[in-house]
Amino acid sequence: MSIELLTEVPQAPPSGLGPYRREDYDRLPEQPRCELLFGRLYVNPAPSVGHQSVVPFLWQHLHRIARKAGGRALHAPLDVVLADHSVVQPDVIYISAGRQHIVQERILGAPDLVIEVLSPGTVRRDRGEKLSLYAQYGVREYWLVEHLTRRIDFLVNEADRFEPATPVAGVYRSPVLPEIHIHIAKFWHRVAVELPPRA
Numbered sequence: 001m002s003i004e005l006l007t008e009v010p011q012a013p014p015s016g017l018g019p020y021r022r023e024d025y026d027r028l029p030e031q032p033r034c035e036l037l038f039g040r041l042y043v044n045p046a047p048s049v050g051h052q053s054v055v056p057f058l059w060q061h062l063h064r065i066a067r068k069a070g071g072r073a074l075h076a077p078l079d080v081v082l083a084d085h086s087v088v089q090p091d092v093i094y095i096s097a098g099r100q101h102i103v104q105e106r107i108l109g110a111p112d113l114v115i116e117v118l119s120p121g122t123v124r125r126d127r128g129e130k131l132s133l134y135a136q137y138g139v140r141e142y143w144l145v146e147h148l149t150r151r152i153d154f155l156v157n158e159a160d161r162f163e164p165a166t167p168v169a170g171v172y173r174s175p176v177l178p179e180i181h182i183h184i185a186k187f188w189h190r191v192a193v194e195l196p197p198r199a
Contacts, residue, residue, distance in 0.1 A: 021084050033077055037129045039085040045121035051091075054117050054147040057191050058092045061182060062113070069179040070097030071112075079106040080114075082137040088130065090114040091145075096177060110138035112177055117145045131155075135162050140176045150188045 018039030025036040033044040047055075055075060062073035074093045081087050087106075094113035095103060102109035114134055116126040126144060134142050135157055142162055144153040154172050155162035165175055167184055174180035 017085050022081065022087055025087050033089065035089055036085065036087040037125070037133060042125065044089065045119065047117075047119060050147045051117050051119050053194065054145060054191055055091050057187065058115055058117070058145065061187065062092060062094045062180075065179050065181075066094065071095055071179070072100060072103060074103075074107070080111060081106055081108050082110060082133060086133055086137070088133070091117045094177075094180065096179075110134070110140075112139070113141045113143070113174075113180060114139050115143040115145060117147060131162060135160050141165075141174055141180070147191070150191075152182075152184065 018041075020036060020039050020041050022036065025034070025041065028034055028041070035042050035044060059073055059075045065071065066073045072095045074095070076089045076091050078089060078093065079087050080090060080093065090111070092115035093107065093111040094115075095107070096112045099109075099112060102111075116122070116130065118126055131142065138157070140157050142155040142157070144155070145151075146153075152172070154165040154167070154174075156165045156174070156176055157163075165172070167173075170185050171183050172181060
């Protein structure tokens with residue numbers, strides 16, 4: 001059987017599930033990196049320098065929090081199995097202390113917090129199918145990070161829908177994960193010290 005690998009999300013959201021399942025995903029070679037979203041296989045484009053520079057800063061920030069709170073911070077490439085029809089590789093993952101049982105060879109279930117750093121090749125997927133998938137399968141919080149404009153959208157899951165959460169005085173504190181917080185200007189300043197503005 002020939003497997004169709006998609007590079008872009010269709011302009012109109014597909015109806016129903018695609019034909020592929022976790023067993024098909026598991027048979028793929030390691031390269032190119034792919035994700036399985038609602039039964040469709042998507043190739044992950046190579047990330048930019050800017051993307052790859054921001055991801056470690058986000059991971060380090062959550063790792064420091066995790067060490068104090070007993071949680072766990074992880075980063076791609078790492079499979080997160082949300083359903084038989086959906087296996088994703090978010091850029092950064094946070095799992096709270098009480099949910100460590102989902103950490104096995106893969107993450108089996110929804111992380112508490114998922115972060116995607118947006119790239120031109122993945123922005124429609126991150127703001128479309130993944131947003132819907134993460135909400136439906138119980139991700140409690142979703143951050144969309146735009147490294148070129150130094151913007152972070154904080155979204156909190158309320159009844160299987162993501163709603164925006166607003167920082168106060170430049171500091172974001174999660175309404176659902178008490179240990180999670182970030183001083184936004186300080187974070188971007190740390191990034192800017194190492195990353196040129198147009199990277």
